[in-house]
Amino acid sequence: MSVNNQKNDMLALLKDAGIAGLIAAALALPLAGFKTFDVNGTLTAEPRFHWVLVAAIVTFVGRFTISIGQRTFFSSFSKAAGSSAGSIGAFIKKNQTTLAILLLTAAIIFPFSPMANRHSLDLAVYVLIYVMLGWGLNIVVGLAGLLDLGYVAFYAVGAYSYALLATNFDLSFWICLPMAGIFAASFGVILGFPVLRLRGDYLAIVTLGFGEIIRVVLLNWYSLTGGPDGISSIPKPTFFGMAVFSRNAQDGLPPFHELMNIEYSTLNKFIFYYFLILILALVTNFFTLRIRKLPVGRAWEALREDEIACRSLGINPTNTKLTAFAIGAMFAGFAGSFFATRQGFISPESFTFIESAIILAIVVLGGMGSQVGVVIAAIVLVLGPELIRELQEFRMLAFGGAMVLIMVWRPRGLLAFREPTLKLDGQDKKGDGT
Numbered sequence: 001m002s003v004n005n006q007k008n009d010m011l012a013l014l015k016d017a018g019i020a021g022l023i024a025a026a027l028a029l030p031l032a033g034f035k036t037f038d039v040n041g042t043l044t045a046e047p048r049f050h051w052v053l054v055a056a057i058v059t060f061v062g063r064f065t066i067s068i069g070q071r072t073f074f075s076s077f078s079k080a081a082g083s084s085a086g087s088i089g090a091f092i093k094k095n096q097t098t099l100a101i102l103l104l105t106a107a108i109i110f111p112f113s114p115m116a117n118r119h120s121l122d123l124a125v126y127v128l129i130y131v132m133l134g135w136g137l138n139i140v141v142g143l144a145g146l147l148d149l150g151y152v153a154f155y156a157v158g159a160y161s162y163a164l165l166a167t168n169f170d171l172s173f174w175i176c177l178p179m180a181g182i183f184a185a186s187f188g189v190i191l192g193f194p195v196l197r198l199r200g201d202y203l204a205i206v207t208l209g210f211g212e213i214i215r216v217v218l219l220n221w222y223s224l225t226g227g228p229d230g231i232s233s234i235p236k237p238t239f240f241g242m243a244v245f246s247r248n249a250q251d252g253l254p255p256f257h258e259l260m261n262i263e264y265s266t267l268n269k270f271i272f273y274y275f276l277i278l279i280l281a282l283v284t285n286f287f288t289l290r291i292r293k294l295p296v297g298r299a300w301e302a303l304r305e306d307e308i309a310c311r312s313l314g315i316n317p318t319n320t321k322l323t324a325f326a327i328g329a330m331f332a333g334f335a336g337s338f339f340a341t342r343q344g345f346i347s348p349e350s351f352t353f354i355e356s357a358i359i360l361a362i363v364v365l366g367g368m369g370s371q372v373g374v375v376i377a378a379i380v381l382v383l384g385p386e387l388i389r390e391l392q393e394f395r396m397l398a399f400g401g402a403m404v405l406i407m408v409w410r411p412r413g414l415l416a417f418r419e420p421t422l423k424l425d426g427q428d429k430k431g432d433g434t
Contacts, residue, residue, distance in 0.1 A: 033048055158181065162341065230346050362374055
C-alpha cells in the first residue's frame with residue numbers, strides 16, 4: 001500500500017471516529033450534561049459539561065482503536081475468542097450432568113452457608129424467578145422459534161389469578177398455584193389463535209400489543225383488579241398446610257419453628273421461599289428437557305427451522321404453535337403466582353413491557369434453546385446491576401455497554417446450541433440437554 005493510500009485511510013478513520021465522538025457528545029448532553037436536584041421545592045439543574053467531553057473523547061478513542069484493530073488483529077482475536085467460547089460450550093455440553101449436580105448441590109447448600117442473609121436470599125429468589133421465566137419463554141422463542149414480546153402478560157395473569165383467588169375465596173397457595181398456571185395457559189391459547197398465520201416481526205408486534213392490552217385492562221378494571229392501587233394483603237404460603245411462618249399460631253396452624261422443634265428465626269420464611277421457587281424452576285427445567293424429546297418437542301424444533309418444511313412433513317403448525325404458547329404461558333403463570341405471594345402486593349406497574357424485554361434478553365443472551373445459557377444470562381442480567389451499584393447513576397450505562405460487548409462477541413448467545421434433540425442416524429440419542 002502506498003503512502004498516499006495509507007494517509008487517506010488514516011484520515012478516513014479519524015473522520016469516522018470524529019463523527020462518532022460528535023454523536024456521543026450530542027447524546028450525552030441531555031443524559032449526563034445536567035444534574036437535577038430539588039432546592040426548597042424548586043427544580044434546579046447543575047451543568048456537568050465535563051462529562052459530555054469525557055463521553056466524546058472516550059468514544060473517539062474507542063472508535064479509532066477498534067477501526068485500527070479491525071485492520072490488524074481484531075478479526076483474528078474475535079475468531080480466537082469465538083473458538084474459546086465454543087470450546088467452553090462444548091465442555092459444558094459434554095459434562096452437563098456433572099455440572100448440573102454441582103450447581104444443584106451449591107444451590108441447596110447456599111441457604112445454610114455463612115453468606116445467607118435476608119438480602120442475599122432475596123436476590124437469589126429474584127434470580128430464580130427470572131430463571132423460571134426464561135425457561136418458560138425459551139419454549140416459545142428458543143424451541144418453537146416464535147418471537148414473543150408480550151410474555152409478561154402471562155406472568156401478570158398468574159399473579160392476579162392467585163391474588164384474586166386467595167383474597168376473595170380464601171384459597172391456599174397450594175390450590176391457587178395450579179389454577180394460576182391453568183388460567184395463564186388459557187390466555188396463551190387465546191393469544192395463539194389470532195397469530196397462527198403471523199411470523200417474525202409481525203408476530204412480535206401482535207404479542208407486544210397483547211401484553212399492553214393485559215396491562216391496560218389491569219390498570220382500568222378497578223372493581224376487579226384495584227386498578228393502579230393494586231391488590232394488597234395477599235396471603236403467604238403455609239408450610240404445606242401444616243404450619244405458618246410466624247412466631248405465634250395462626251388459623252389453627254402451629255408456628256414452623258415449633259413444628260420442627262427449632263429456634264425461631266425470621267430467615268426460616270425466606271429459606272422456604274428460596275427452596276419453593278428453586279423446586280418450581282427445577283420442575284420447569286425437567287419438564288422442558290423431557291418434552292423436547294417427545295413428538296411435540298421435535299415438532300417445535302421443526303417449526304423453528306422451517307414452517308413450510310414442517311407442513312410438508314404432516315405436522316400441524318396450528319397445534320404446534322398453540323401448545324408452545326400454552327405451555328410457555330403456564331410456567332409464567334406459576335412464576336407469577338409465586339411472585340404475588342412473595343411480594344404480598346401486586347400492581348400493573350410490576351408487569352410493564354420492560355419485564356418482557358428483560359426476559360427475552362435472558363433467552364437471547366443465554367442462547368436460544370440453551371437451558372444452561374438461560375441460567376447464566378439471568379445471573380448476569382439480575383446480579384450485574386447489583387455488583388456495579390457503586391457506579392451510581394452510571395451503573396446502567398456501564399451495564400448496557402457490557403451487554404453490547406457480549407452480543408458483539410457472541411451474537412448467537414453465550415451458549416447457543418441449535419442441534420436437533422434427536423438425530424436420524426442414531427449417533428446421538430441423548431440430546432444436548434442444555
